Amino acid sequence: MPELPEVETIARGVNARVRGDRIVDAWFGSHREPFKTPAQRQAKGLQGREIVSVHRTGKHIICELGPSDQIRSQLSGHKANAQWIVHLGMTGRLLVTTPDEPLAPHTHARLTLSSGRELRFVDPRRFGRLEFRDFARSEKFESPGAEPLTIEAAEFAALFRGRKLAIKAALLNQSLLAGVGNIYADESLFRAGLRPRRRAGRLTKVDLERLRLALREVLEHAIQLGGSSVSDYVDAEGMPGFFQLEHFVYQRTGDPCRRCKDPIQRIVVAGRSTHYCAKCQV
DNA sequence: ACAGGCTCCTGCAGGC
């Protein structure tokens, strides 16, 4: 499932391929209620706009959009004045393809670009979300949670102060930290030597600093390897990532711990399967 | 403030 490193990989790949391209046509399929913006309004809003840049915020992919030709003649400059926001959910893919590439099942959106390429949104499980924002009528997208790659020690520690919930549940809460999902929560807790059920507010400054650094390290390493391909994740070109080979605990239930050889345990925390080593994590 | 449960949705794995 796409988390921060996977979303970052996709956003970079899409940016490299479609930056400066123009949306000639936008098609939306029947994705029951997938869109925060109704499909028709979304298609109309995207039509004719330039893709100024593509980047990631939390688990969201943000396409910064310039004005369409029609509107542009009334404005000066090429500043972005709208956004297309893509959340991949669990099984979402954002692919840059040629028009003749066979249409994958569960393709819910197709943007035809002036370069001849297409930007496609494919999502079998339909947990993904698409949204169009025009700055004339809505705010710029802002993720409520902090960025785990850049957050400083004091701010990180403050997120958890006084909180009774399990540290794993806190890591998954997107309004605290944006971008951490099940894989990187488990992996960072292992690397920090902390049990997933430890109460967030009871962790010491030292614990939390270990966690902050472990989280940053694991996310950066995963980005370098193009993310983790555990279910069916692929990047903008359809290529898998390789960080799953570096997992210490995630989906390794019963397998020997890579540090101490004890079997990896599986429990449920915050309704999510949670993997840890009882010896290495205290 | 938070836990726990449920919902959405499909593909896949396991049991029989």
Add this chain to the structure above:
DNA sequence: TGCCTGCAGGAGCCTG
């Protein structure tokens, strides 16, 4: 082989 069941989970919602 084929069917059925259960499980996977991000996020939002609702209840306790």
